[in-house]
Amino acid sequence: GEDVEQSLFLSVREGDSSVINCTYTDSSSTYLYWYKQEPGAGLQLLTYIFSNMDMKQDQRLTVLLNKKDKHLSLRIADTQTGDSAIYFCAERGWNNDMRFGAGTRLTVKP
């Protein structure tokens, strides 16, 4: 099974906020990432957070990290139709191995 878990689907209305959740299992993870994948394309890094941080904000994106619960979330404010994509959570362990979740497919309805 996956070491990193995400729900597979999320649907929101344009203009609403989206919250994508992720749980991970490796407490020694150094960095945690959110990647975006558009149809038929590679992964694009959206944002990352270092494991000693609780929160990181970058324009419409807010990442929250709860190390105690090994829970990571990505909030997208004012979600637009162009945000429709698959979002992957990933963790980087102490040996630089990357572990990816299965991806959350975000659908934004007009």
Next chain:
Amino acid sequence: DGGITQSPKYLFRKEGQNVTLSCEQNLNHDAMYWYRQDPGQGLRLIYYSQIVNDFQKGDIAEGYSVSREKKESFPLTVTSAQKNPTAFYLCASRGDEYEQYFGPGTRLTVT
């Protein structure tokens, strides 16, 4: 422009044939990776290379082979021993920084 290229974007092969997927980067990165992506699953690591002339098996290496003769290039061969080769294949590289950079992917269909 710096980046990672994968070619071709779409590849079709008959069952029983070996096929090689290309991955090239001009980012001067030491580490390179091959992942396989199937619907509803995360990326699974096939092989990785931390430096030229060295590579390691990932989680699902059976039926695949790689080489790393040049820093810029990390080709992946899908052999006839791979039971379910149809998938989307992603190559990535990483330098000293925190990020893995991904190529655009190759969709392989074997019939």
